[in-house]
């Protein structure tokens with residue numbers, strides 16, 4: 001798997017577009033017939049995807065020095081493609097498009113399959129170190145905690161669906177969900193925020209081929225943008241804002257890792273502070 005190191009905001013000020021993309025942007029996640037994994041040393045989150053044509057088994061890889069992937073980890077999965085199944089130690093969980101799955105520490109064998117190999121499922125996942133086991137649970141989109149935010153007037157009317165969080169399906173540190181923008185709304189997370197106690201990864205999808213999302217990152221007074229295309233992810237350190245505006249409608253999955261799981265543990269950035 002690819003390993004990426006952390007980042008210091010003082011250094012980040014001097015990064016070129018190329019360096020920002022190398023360090024934070026995750027491209028080519030969904031490749032038919034493959035599992036892709038990117039290990040970030042920022043809170044040791046692993047961002048990955050599985051696109052099975054034939055069944056794919058998740059391996060720990062040399063980087064984890066573990067007998068199996070979830071020996072000391074937990075993970076959350078959301079399927080953004082056609083129907084597929086994730087088998088956890090032989091127990092099958094069928095995931096329709098937008099269904100999620102939490103898998104607790106200690107599950108040994110994780111196998112991904114697609115219902116129709118001609119139309120592979122697209123399993124997106126985040127994994128974090130874990131020191132306790134929480135029960136493995138399937139999460140239907142309809143069962144997520146939904147929070148409606150924003151307005152058409154501010155171009156940010158959207159619904160935040162919390163899949164894995166302290167008031168729902170529980171985990172050691174991973175918090176994960178999906179935000180769906182209403183048609184005609186282009187902004188997510190603006191006004192924006194930071195959260196010193198956790199980092200975040202965004203996966204942008206449902207972006208038409210001729211559209212892009214300008215993802216914003218950096219300290220509030222030192223922002224940069226990352227031009228994102230469909231099904232790409234971006235790593236956001238805890239000192240960074242994370243926000244975006246699309247040239248067309250899109251959806252995104254967010255995953256957070258760190259020591260405070262409370263969603264409202266965030267520092268709102270006044271619009272006047274942004275530079």
Ligand SMILES: O=C[C@H](O)[C@@H](O)CC(=O)C(=O)O
Nearest residue numbers: 158160179188189200254266
């Ligand atoms: O800390 C919370 C995360 O940044 C996201 O949940 C924000 C989000 O989905 C949104 O505002 O649209």
Ligand SMILES: [Zn+2]
Nearest residue numbers: 193195200242
């Ligand atoms: Zn956030």
